[in-house]
Amino acid sequence: TLSNFMIPTVIFIYSAFNIAQALTGSGLGNRISLIVSSLFGTKPDRVLLSFMLPTTILSMVLLDIPTALILGGLAYALLQKNNCKPGESNFGKAMMVGIPVAAAIGGIGTPAGSGLNILTINLLENTAGVQINFLQWSVIGIPMALILTFIAWFVIKKMYPAEIDRVEGLDDVKQELKELGPLSTKEKKFSAIFIVTLILWFTSPFPGINATVVAIITAGVFYLPGIELATWDRAKKTVGWDSLFLVGAANSLAMMLVSTGASEWIANTFLGGLSDAGIIVLLFAVSAFGVLTHLIVPVANAVLAVAIPICAVLAAKAGINPAYLVLPIGFTASDVFLLPLDPIPLTTYNYGYWKMPDMIKPGVVISLFWIVANVIFMLGAQLLNII
Numbered sequence: 001t002l003s004n005f006m007i008p009t010v011i012f013i014y015s016a017f018n019i020a021q022a023l024t025g026s027g028l029g030n031r032i033s034l035i036v037s038s039l040f041g042t043k044p045d046r047v048l049l050s051f052m053l054p055t056t057i058l059s060m061v062l063l064d065i066p067t068a069l070i071l072g073g074l075a076y077a078l079l080q081k082n083n084c085k086p087g088e089s090n091f092g093k094a095m096m097v098g099i100p101v102a103a104a105i106g107g108i109g110t111p112a113g114s115g116l117n118i119l120t121i122n123l124l125e126n127t128a129g130v131q132i133n134f135l136q137w138s139v140i141g142i143p144m145a146l147i148l149t150f151i152a153w154f155v156i157k158k159m160y161p162a163e164i165d166r167v168e169g170l171d172d173v174k175q176e177l178k179e180l181g182p183l184s185t186k187e188k189k190f191s192a193i194f195i196v197t198l199i200l201w202f203t204s205p206f207p208g209i210n211a212t213v214v215a216i217i218t219a220g221v222f223y224l225p226g227i228e229l230a231t232w233d234r235a236k237k238t239v240g241w242d243s244l245f246l247v248g249a250a251n252s253l254a255m256m257l258v259s260t261g262a263s264e265w266i267a268n269t270f271l272g273g274l275s276d277a278g279i280i281v282l283l284f285a286v287s288a289f290g291v292l293t294h295l296i297v298p299v300a301n302a303v304l305a306v307a308i309p310i311c312a313v314l315a316a317k318a319g320i321n322p323a324y325l326v327l328p329i330g331f332t333a334s335d336v337f338l339l340p341l342d343p344i345p346l347t348t349y350n351y352g353y354w355k356m357p358d359m360i361k362p363g364v365v366i367s368l369f370w371i372v373a374n375v376i377f378m379l380g381a382q383l384l385n386i387i
Contacts, residue, residue, distance in 0.1 A: 004255040005248035008212040009122045013063070013115035013247060015215035017239040019194070020066035022222040022229035026190040027180075032058070033074045034177040042170055044091050044162030049153050051075055051095060052102035056149040059106025060113045060142060061198060064334070065240065068103035068347040075099060076351050081169035086352030091162035096353040097362065098156045100345045102149055104334045107344075109145040110138040111211055112201060115247055117141075118212070119304055120330030122251065127258050128312040128322035132387065134204045134211045137327075139386055144331070144377045151369045155362045190229055193221055243343070250301035257309045274314065279382070280375065282318060286311055286325045287374040290332030291367045304333050323387045328374045335370050337363025 023029045036054035040046035051071055059067045075095045084092035107114035111121060111134050121132050183191070197218045204211050222230040256262070274285055293303045307329045315322035336342035340349075340359045348354075381387055 060109030
């Protein structure tokens with residue numbers, strides 16, 4: 001149990017929390033949120049996109065939860081200026097549903113976007129012996145995340161049409177941004193270090209540098225004298241320690257399923273009849289399984305722990321690369337809208353603008369598109385021999 005608990009995934013997620021802490025501590029997080037809030041104009045639908053699209057993009061390289069918290073806080077201030085009352089405002093509902101949805105979708109873009117991605121990569125290697133690098137995941141994940149974001153934006157704005165014609169207060173945001181002036185020294189330090197980190201992540205297949213090693217070195221640099229963008233006092237409060245324990249426990253559970261033969265028994269019992277099906281049928285079945293499992297097990301880490309060993313066995317029986325069935329499970333693990341009890345949607349829940357059914361309704365439609373997108377992109381990956 002312990003040997004399967006302390007895995008690279010835990011180290012990566014811990015590092016990502018520290019990188020997020022450095023982003024907010026440098027002040028760059030606040031600057032970015034101010035820039036994006038009025039990106040596409042003052043019409044409510046455009047403002048919603050101004051928040052959702054940057055949330056997706058930021059979530060690709062930072063953890064999805066801190067990204068949703070930063071943009072959610074700015075959105076709340078904007079809603080207050082427009083007298084959008086919690087529980088009554090459709091625009092408020094759309095904003096506070098849209099931001100965590102975009103964060104969850106953006107999280108699938110690169111391995112750095114969510115601890116679930118790193119856990120998926122780790123479980124794939126442990127259960128099937130197949131390695132996926134940062135670039136391979138990103139080539140599939142980034143375009144899928146962008147397309148799903150526009151679909152989610154369209155669905156949400158149609159389901160919750162805004163009650164106002166123009167969003168006020170964006171001029172104040174522009175003024176606040178102007179008052180910030182040029183980049184501060186701390187912001188420049190963070191930008192320089194993080195750009196190097198991104199370069200090392202995306203080029204990791206060539207020099208063979210592990211993405212987790214890059215992440216922990218980056219996190220350590222932020223603590224160094226002269227840099228000091230992160231501190232232990234802040235880390236104790238901002239690091240999601242519960243998430244670290246959950247990820248480690250999920251991996252231990254998954255490896256127990258494999259070592260005891262339970263995953264093979266489950267695969268034979270419930271999915272045995274699919275081993276002779278074509279790749280398209282398998283992809284649809286696995287993607288739907290990944291989405292619908294959240295109704296029974298609302299914690300994404302546990303879904304991965306149970307489903308990935310099963311899919312690895314199924315792929316072996318079908319004679320295909322296990323990655324083609326495991327990655328859809330990893331991608332759908334972030335589809336947490338059918339039963340929004342995951343930490344991502346709950347980042348904006350306390351503001352009071354939406355209740356559980358308000359996220360479930362668009363979540364059903366988005367999930368259906370997510371399943372289709374999974375199938376299309378995995379078929380494309382097979383055709384182009386990306387994996």
